[in-house]
Amino acid sequence: MRIVIPFAALVLLASTAAAQHQHGKPGSAPEAFTASPAFGPDGSLWLARPMGDRIAALRSTDLGKTFAPPVMVTPEPMNLDWGPDARARIAVDLKGGLIVTFGVFQDKNFNGRAYFSRSSDGGATFTRPRPITSDTTSQRFEVAGVDPAGRVFAAWLDKRNVAKARAAGRAYPGAALAYAWEDGDADFGKTSIALDNTCECCRLGLAFAGAGRPAVVFRNIFPGSVRDHGVITFQNETTPGPVRRVSVDNWKIEACPHHGPTIAIALDGSYHVAWFTDGAARKGLFYARADSADAAFSQPRALSKPDRQPSRPYLLANGSALHLVWKEFDGDKVVVRWQVSQDSGKHFSEARTVAETADASDHPLLVADKQRAYLSWLTKNEGYRLIPLGDQP
Numbered sequence: 235m236r237i238v239i240p241f242a243a244l245v246l247l248a249s250t251a252a253a254q255h256q257h258g259k260p261g262s263a264p265e266a267f268t269a270s271p272a273f274g275p276d277g278s279l280w281l282a283r284p285m286g287d288r289i290a291a292l293r294s295t296d297l298g299k300t301f302a303p304p305v306m307v308t309p310e311p312m313n314l315d316w317g318p319d320a321r322a323r324i325a326v327d328l329k330g331g332l333i334v335t336f337g338v339f340q341d342k343n344f345n346g347r348a349y350f351s352r353s354s355d356g357g358a359t360f361t362r363p364r365p366i367t368s369d370t371t372s373q374r375f376e377v378a379g380v381d382p383a384g385r386v387f388a389a390w391l392d393k394r395n396v397a398k399a400r401a402a403g404r405a406y407p408g409a410a411l412a413y414a415w416e417d418g419d420a421d422f423g424k425t426s427i428a429l430d431n432t433c434e435c436c437r438l439g440l441a442f443a444g445a446g447r448p449a450v451v452f453r454n455i456f457p458g459s460v461r462d463h464g465v466i467t468f469q470n471e472t473t474p475g476p477v478r479r480v481s482v483d484n485w486k487i488e489a490c491p492h493h494g495p496t497i498a499i500a501l502d503g504s505y506h507v508a509w510f511t512d513g514a515a516r517k518g519l520f521y522a523r524a525d526s527a528d529a530a531f532s533q534p535r536a537l538s539k540p541d542r543q544p545s546r547p548y549l550l551a552n553g554s555a556l557h558l559v560w561k562e563f564d565g566d567k568v569v570v571r572w573q574v575s576q577d578s579g580k581h582f583s584e585a586r587t588v589a590e591t592a593d594a595s596d597h598p599l600l601v602a603d604k605q606r607a608y609l610s611w612l613t614k615n616e617g618y619r620l621i622p623l624g625d626q627p
Contacts, residue, residue: 266314267594268321269612271601271620275330279601279620280357282324282334287311289322289336291357297608298620307351307360313339315346318492319375319437321597328384331419332357335366335378335388345372348390352419366414367425369394373412375494377438383445385471386416391434391452395427408455409434413448415471428474429454433461437494441551443503443527446471451480451497451507460486463495463509467527480522481534483513498549500556503527504578508537508547508558519544519560523579537585538562538571550600552607555625558582559598559609567591570598570609572623588623591615 266284273279279294283304288311290304307322314322315337322336332353337346347370349363366376372393380386392412399406410427417423433453441449447468454464454477462485464477480495495509505524511517520534537560538544547560556575561568570589573582589598591613599610600623609621 264316266316266321267612267614268596269610269618270321270323271599271608271610272324272326273601273603274326274332275328277603279603280324280326280332281618282307282322282336284314284322284336287314289314289334289351291324291332291334291353291360293357298610298618305353305357305360307334307336308363312363315339315374317344317374317435319435319494321437323376323378325378325380325386327380327386330356332360333378333386333416334360335376336363337374337376340370340372344374345393346374348373348376348388350378350388350422354419364421366390366422367392367412369425371397372409374409374435375437377440377450379440379442379448381442381445381448385446387413387440387442387448388416388422389413389428389438389440389448389450391432391438392425392427393434395430407431407459411438411450411452411466413450413474426472428466429477431455433490435490435492439495439497439507439549441497441499441505443467443499449497449499449505449527451495451509453491453494453509454479458486459488460484460513461491462511462513463507465497465505465507475527478524478527478531480507480509480531481511481520482515483511483520483534484515485511485513487512493545496547496549498551498556500551500578501554502578505529505531506549506551506556506558506579507531508549508560510545510547519547521547521558521579537573544571546597548598548600550602550607552602553625555607557600557607557623559588559600561595561598564590568595570611572609574623574625576625583626589619589621 289307376390378388391409414422436453439451463480518540519537522531542562594614596612
């Protein structure tokens with residue numbers, strides 16, 4: 235008999251596990267509070283969810299109202315990466331196979347290791363987690379996705395060249411953007427470096443311009459230690475293209491913003507990016523579009539007023555619709571604002587509030603099944619919510 239569990243009970247289970255794990259350890263690391271969604275080809279909703287010091291996969295067949303008992307992806311406790319831009323992620327391939335990626339801390343200096351685990355039996359069991367790459371220096375903010383041909387691509391921020399430069403007495407700002415393709419279902423192949431000297435502590439955004447053509451948006455380090463955003467689109471599986479700067483915000487900072495960007499590519503090939511900046515040229519949350527992989531980005535459009543503390547944008551291209559959400563503070567509550575475009579981002583609907591909470595919350599995410607797009611949001615007070623979004627406001 236299949237047992238279903240309301241998500242609120244799962245949140246309580248995770249909180250209990252976290253409390254037990256931290257018992258007698260004052261000052262220990264905070265626990266991650268995230269839930270990353272993906273739909274399977276059969277319409278099932280999957281979540282990758284930290285529960286204390288382990289990662290669980292959860293399945294719902296009623297759009298997040300109830301979930302089957304969690305299946306542990308990590309059989310033993312691990313020192314999970316709890317950074318504000320880190321999260322376990324889940325993707326579903328064209329055959330319904332599941333892949334979960336996540337990061338751990340290797341030491342107290344925030345050197346990380348990126349792991350993955352596979353399920354080929356519909357989430358009943360998962361392979362023992364393995365590192366994505368054999369290098370042990372440091373990897374963080376891994377992201378994985380399935381390209382239109384069904385191959386799994388992973389990218390992350392990698393510190394191997396930092397260690398080499400220091401050993402040779404050379405300076406090396408930031409980290410490197412590294413990538414690998416899955417080699418069958420068993421492992422990832424050779425790791426390659428797409429670009430050196432990127433910002434080392436912000437999430438990556440991933441989309442696909444076609445089979446074998448990932449497009450990655452990231453916070454780069456431009457000359458003068460300016461940490462603005464760039465996009466690399468692969469010309470083919472092994473050839474990263476040049477960096478296209480999204481916007482000249484001139485955020486000069488010798489620190490980690492921990493606030494990464496988001497990207498979507500529409501059916502017409504247009505590119506869409508949203509991001510946060512505290513630069514000299516502009517401050518706050520912004521959106522820009524480009525007609526193609528080679529075109530310049532438009533003048534940035536502000537998504538909110540800086541005094542509303544806008545943050546954590548997310549984009550999703552779903553059919554002819556382009557959805558954009560973000561968080562902001564209305565003076566009393568944290569709210570999620572939503573806009574939708576039907577002309578590839580040239581015009582958007584008026585922003586409106588689609589969810590709110592009075593306590594802690596995860597980043598707002600977007601996910602789509604064969605029918606529509608949804609806001610996926612985990613909050614402390616309300617638990618997990620999957621909120622349907624229309625193609626019109």
